Amino acid sequence: MKDELVKALALDGHVRIYIARTTDMVQEARDRFDMGPIATDALGRTLSVASIMGGMLKSDKEMLTISINGHGPIGSITVDAYSNGNVRGFVSDPHVDAPSVAQAVGTEGTLTVIKDLNMVENFTGTVELQSGQIGEDFTYYFTLSEQTPSAVSVGVSTDANGKVEAAGALVLQMMPDATDTDIRIVEHVVEGLKPMSTIIKEYGDTDMSQLARDLFEDAQVLETTDIHFSCPCSKERTKGILMTLSKDEIQQMIDDDAGCEVTCNFCNEHYQFTKDELEAILEEMNA
Structure with a gap:
């Protein structure tokens, strides 16, 4: 069915x-x-x-x-x-x-x-x-x-x-x-x-x-x-959301938590970003 x-x-x-x-x-x-x-x-x-x-x-x-x-x-x-x-x-x-x-x-x-x-x-x-x-x-x-x-x-x-x-x-x-x-x-x-x-x-x-x-x-x-329950979220899209934050906020995540987890409200999918990944995002923002 x-x-x-x-x-x-x-x-x-x-x-x-x-x-x-x-x-x-x-x-x-x-x-x-x-x-x-x-x-x-x-x-x-x-x-x-x-x-x-x-x-x-x-x-x-x-x-x-x-x-x-x-x-x-x-x-x-x-x-x-x-x-x-x-x-x-x-x-x-x-x-x-x-x-x-x-x-x-x-x-x-x-x-x-x-x-x-x-x-x-x-x-x-x-x-x-x-x-x-x-x-x-x-x-x-x-x-x-x-x-x-x-x-x-x-x-x-x-x-x-x-x-x-x-x-x-x-x-x-x-x-x-x-x-x-x-x-x-x-x-x-x-x-x-x-x-x-x-x-x-x-x-x-x-x-x-x-x-x-x-x-x-x-x-x-x-x-x-x-038809299906389907959410277009992805880690790449979540990265784009993180890049809308300020550089100071990204740096604080690196300093305080050595990474972060982002949860999609619509499907409850969890996306993990390590310290290295956040530092790479910060470098991309600085560029």
């Missing part, structure tokens, strides 16, 4: 369908940050919708960043998504203790999407959080900020040991030429949906394009893409 993103059309092209199975990527995020079940659920839901939103981008030069902060105990949720559906992300408190995702996230805040469309200025859309449940908040975002009536279903299921059993998301979007009949059909489909994590479990190893066909008889699958 591999993670995948499916894009399809239905009802004579009046409805766009996006389906993401994200079990492995959510498990990787859970493992990288040693997250508890509520943090895994909250971040997993956001990663799942973000993968779909990344897949909506037009060019591989584009990306987007999602930031959710409802001033709840989990703090902020930050996720980057790319046009191939790959994502990376983290939460402020990976070990948050709360009864539910909504109570962990809170509702006294906003959901913000910043799209880097490779233009002079980025597109930014911000909406007030509606429930902190993630799915409902993205439904509100699509409808208000992007003026695209949408239905969003998202879910993450973990077992007693914290292992991710199933994760995924479904987004249905009405096209501008959708009729009243199309809208009623979509509403009927949404009303009959099982929880998304249950759907992912039931389909098992089945290609998720089958779900599109099961939801709509005339569904036409446009594309199926493998």
